Amino acid sequence: MEALQAEQIAGLDAQLAYDKIPLRNVWLLFLYASGLAQFQDRFEAEIEESPDFKSLVARLLCYATEKRLRRNLSFGYQRRHDVLRRVRGRIDILESVSRDLFRRGEVACRFDELTLDTPRNRLVLAALERLPSCLEDAVLAHRCRTLVHALGRAGVSSVMPSRTEIAADQIARHEGDDRLMISLAKAVFDLVLPTEQVGTRTLLKSQRDETEFRKLFEKAVANFFAAELKREDGWRVFPGKKFKWPVVSSSSGISSYLPTMETDIILENIQEERRVIIDTKFTDVLTKSQYGGERFKTGHIYQLYAYLRSQERSDDPMSLCSDGILLYPSIDVEIDETALIQNHRVRFVTIDLARPSAEVVEKLRAIPTLSSLLSS
Template identity: 25%
Template sequence: MANEIPIRNIYYMLSYVYDVLKEGDNVHLSNEEFDNIYDLFGKILVNGLNLLIKRGFNREYICVSDELPVLRGKIAVNDTLKRQSFILGKLSCEYDELSPNVLFNQIIKASIITLINYKELDKQIKEQLIYINRYFQEIEVIRLQKSHFSRIRYHRNNRFYKLIIDICELIYDEVLVASQKGETIFKDFIRDNRMAALYEKFILNFYKKELSSILVYSPIFQWEKDADFEHIGESFLPVMRTDIVLQNEKRQLIIDAKYYTNALQIRNVGETKKLISGNLYQIYTYINNSTFIGEKAGMLIYPVVDTELDFVYSIQGKKIYVKTLNLNTRWENIYGRLKEIAAGI
């Protein structure tokens, strides 16, 4: 199951989540073999950064303070008097300079260094990153924080950075600890929450791309609250944020992608395995609170563990499907299974 997902399939999943992987001027790695997910991240960075270097770094105006023999920008009067720069025939000046030493490139440099310090990284990829890092000599080394990524703003002239920054954020989220020797240690990407988020976004974006005649979206459903009642603590109600909704004029299918190690559980010794009750309650609540007028159904999609599941129930006239998706198989089988799951809509 999940701990045996071929790296190639993770590449395809990333391709749908970060659609820029499919662009002609970016990376195509589906035919390459990787020993671990970080080799894949490293290779994506290598290919993306080689293109970035050819295109040119994003530059922004930054304020520079310097002592100069001629006036540039404006005089920093207090600094000039404090340092007595005028005795040496200089002025403390402040001026704006177009520089590549900006947050985009600082994030990338920090991520390159993180991967270089990863002992398990493929030797060739590491050498390529070391070579690329020479182009970042002007870039300040920062101690990367999660807040740095939220400060990034994209526009038409820097959108080509998006894939690279997204990969850098994935790398940042996976760093477990950096030892005193500078060696990087990563979490287990395939077992942690990042893979669960990737699984959900992959299925959503797969259907957005592959189902052109069907509305594919991820709405928030509102609780069907009684209008004539004064609700106390209304703000504490949980948000019903759906994973995937497939919809046409007549039918709506609400899908919840559950990246669990097991879709079936044993609650008490001696009992047979049962579906996880909370997941069924959740999808049933989504159906009941959907305002769609036509036929409504729900579906839980788990990755395959021991056996494949293909269940269907009708509860109070509403169908609920439970299906599995085998990620440890050829990509063509994954593609076909997802199309088969959506065929009924």
Template identity: 30%
Template structure:
């Protein structure tokens, strides 16, 4: 597992929302023994703030037996209950209130956390106190992937989007089935290399978007410099999408992040770079139509775990750097090292 001292900052940058003041700045990751404790603490901070400002309202569909028509009349239950002779009908209508998909998901997540044994008793008690501050009409939604996707489609703004990312990560670290007492078990998501690779990639890209102004930062699709007898055959070529591209009129850096515990792998009695990673970056550089006056270069960036490296090559006329960054150092050191990569 890659050692990480500032998981909090990694997540904030990965989700493109770094809280800048107040209680957020007092988050000390060293006091949390498990990542779930940190995620829960962050969720509580954001939820308290949302409750102070007032939970967002939205329209939710309700079904009621009414004496006055409202919205749509549901004929099947109305006839089945023989309501028409009573001057009543079952109606479906939209009502403005706090019982929105996001609020119900947030309430459902808090209820799951309040029951798990993976949190200290004091933190579970605080979760229950915050959950008790929700209005009674908010019905906690099931803690499911379907519910998360439903809320994700709403494209929530800043604070709500940040809390949704926390709920999503908490869900992704939950084991498939709860225990016999209805408590959900969780695993340490830092051991999930696929998930951490996604977080690491977004962290690096958003860090450069937020912390420097010299380069335009994007993830771009590179077209193959290829020809075919049948133009349709070109569609079969694999996509080339960069993790991070930093560009000025004079310089372009293709930065590929790789979340591996080592930038090398053993080959007989020697250590060598991981060849598919180097081939991929080289393909990006070879197929990049850069202007004549623009310097094109590539960087392979790994977290430093078992080895550190800072290797420089010229491949096919392009400067290429293979470098590791220590994520287990104070945040100021991580920020300085990243900025030095493109200085």
């Protein structure tokens, strides 16, 4: 019972931690999680004027959409099949003959038509339609509705694109404005949702469900290292890598019951012969011990220990001395402790997301450095 209560308190602390994070740093995490680090120093005024993250998303989505409307939205090709008076694209011989179209001076054609009714533009329209019900700012809500009408007049339909359509719509490198606009539109559906309670107030989904912000934190850290660690210095970043259990022999059905092992982030430096396994946790680093005092969480230690020891192989020298890091946001306590356990350096470290963005970035940059923390 005491252990359960401790976990409930830790969960409550995690929720309260979100409220302590400045909007500027939530935006910083979102940018790295979305691969938009190049926008880090922009939109200072919008950040200062927004009372919460959903309002910031709405302001910036409106800004990005208005900018695209002024410069023309991105076009795409839509496959069409129609009966025409002249040939366009490819002739559908079977339909033309079966319907006796040639004798009437018509032809069935299959062709690609340039259109603004693309999945990305429909996603933006759907996001702008959703936002007014989540906003308390009447002026901002009206701005969203105005843009919905503008997109509709431009030829964008209000049909929400499927996940398959969104995934297939690849955004090119030079389409930075579209990348920002689409990431903000996705954030509307991933993070900005109305509460189940009666009333006009809204909450971020991450405030109601710690899992969503944990994913944001995890992805932001992974993308941060991918952006900051230079390949020419020997670093490679592997987010979400799955490990296999080193099973030598087993019964026929055990594979369906063994849990999967999937790390959050792996950093490798071939030049330094180092491998660092990072597991992010959006919860309190410490928990109450039934014997008094506070301790690191047993389950987290066991999980990281399994990642490190289960992957040891004689043909992989880095696996024999790989480092492990458990990375937490700070909740009323700063922790940075390291131990050498069976030739593996294990580190428990917190990041104070309530600090200025520059300090958060510098602390993250220093994460891969372990050796200096170990006493002789």
